[in-house]
Amino acid sequence: MTELQLGLLVIGAVVVAGVFAYNRLQERSARRAAERIFRSAAGDALLGEPPAVRIEPGVPETRPTPGRAATLPAVALPDARIDYVVALAFEQPPPAARLLELWKANEHRYARRALLACSADGLHWSRLPAAEGGAQALQAGLQLVSRDGAVDEAELIEFRAALDSLAAASGASIEAPEMRQAVEQARALDAFCADADIQVVFHIMPMPGTEFDELAVGGAAEQAGLALEADDRFTLRDDEDREMFSLAWRERAGGAAGLSITLDVPRAPGGRGSFHAMARCARQLAATLDGALVDDNGQVLDERALAAIEAQLDAVHAAFAAKGIEPGSAVALRLFS
Template identity: 90%
Template sequence: MTELQLGLLVIGAVVVAGVFAYNRLQERSARRAAERVFRSAAGDALLGEPPAARMEPGAPETRPPPERSATLPAVALPDARIDYVVELAFEPPAPAAQLLELWKVHEHRYARQALLACSADGVHWSRLPSAEGNAQVLQAGLQLVSREGPVDEAELIEFRAALDSLAAASGAGIAAPEMRQAVEQARALDAFCADADIQVVFHVMPMPGTGFDELAVGGAAEQAGLALEADDRYTLRDDDEREMFSLAWRDGAGGAGGLSITLDVPRAPGGRGSFHAMARCARQLAATLGGALVDDNGQVLDERALAAIAAQLDAVHAAFAARGIDPGSAVALRLFS
């Protein structure tokens, strides 16, 4: 190899290294920008995804998952989209009270994970334990994903054994999905939840050296259509009383710390409508209180930034639609509880 060839090789290596380093710097810069705009309720589970899949301002490693109600929606029923559903058929029909009594031996084990529902005609369903009369069909659903992660095959086998026991005691026929397929469904659903369990958070901050008056905040919140809840948060709810977003003192610091406006994406109904209502409210509060609308790092959120967030939310809502799940629905509230 001549000196000229060797020199060209060295120059080429330097150029390639330089391009690689530049790309890495650009990637880190874009990553930081996205993290300022979105916060994951599941920690940093989204950090390996492209910016369009990320949500929520700030440093996710310092933000634990939000505390959510453990109460199931009144209309929640076993659902094959998120449950391993075992069906029992009774001939003649069995009293719902008898089925409840047979299930009690297993109830403590599955109190938070399983739903049972009875039907006299296979069309209209009532959840146990409130079901009355006779049941022609019983469906038992084990939720495939919880905060602890996806169910595994051993858990499914145990659940199926409990239903086999109930079927034997009541003389029912039994039908259930293939377990390996259910395990794969659970893993895919868990991955979806990790990507979709996100919050959008804005802050309304007072001018330096000042703070917000509590009475002024209450008046501005009510003027924007929000109502004070028992936990001292202000919320906006839809016509079905589902929470769209909430307003609270930032980090519990009071007037000097500013306000935080939070939209829990999986649990907020209305898709983009909830976000637009949140953005309107945030702008109105900032104008009324004389504050600034910012992200976790104090960067101003202007119209361009809000439009970019809305576009990223569209991708998240599309992922929900692909699974046939509506944010804020009974199924979503169970899955993200």
């Protein structure tokens, strides 16, 4: 091998190494951008090591979304996946109104976490107080976990005692899961929720020296298909009126007001569909308003960063699937409320 050939070989190796290093740098940059976008109420248990989902310093923890999205789904029924379900069977079916009357003393205490449903045939169930006619069976479910935390054993014991009283007053037999098992289920479910309670947040900021006009923002949001809610957020909803993502003003101390677009992952239906719709909307708004699409640290979000975020969302959605819970479903809306 001549000196010229050896020199060309060395130069080629250096060029290849440089291209590899550049590509690795770009991948790491996109991953860091994805990390900044995610907001989680707990650490990184879903996504493994190295950390992929975390709270940025100064970023508030995930909170229940205000407004109508936080209301209990009308179709919700007691569900053993997330409830401590006590079953009552009646020898002489009482009217549903009578059961409601017997439960009334407990209504205030358990209003947010308890669901009661009765059935005339043991197959078709209706929520109290909407149920009518006689009840052959009653199911009472105490929600084990919400964004406020998990129930403890004392709460479960009190709930069971209240239903024992109802059963005695109505002549019903009663069946319930073992208490220790319910406590363990609550703890495991709470740990899952802490890891899975994630928000994806983009920001649309005006160019230096400019500000967004409020009327222009409203017009651009409506053009993108968003509707103004009572709490002053713009939202996009699916055909079942479930919130996919929201848009709100972002105030920054000492800086111009921008916009924040938020995807509440556990409550958003459609999996990737909600994220794709959010990304399209964010790009459209940035273009219409002549703004920049950035993360919490002001770094511009490009297609590589968005792809990295989507890959991490796939891992979160896989964790939900493993639990048999679909984001945006009636069960998920209760669990993350």
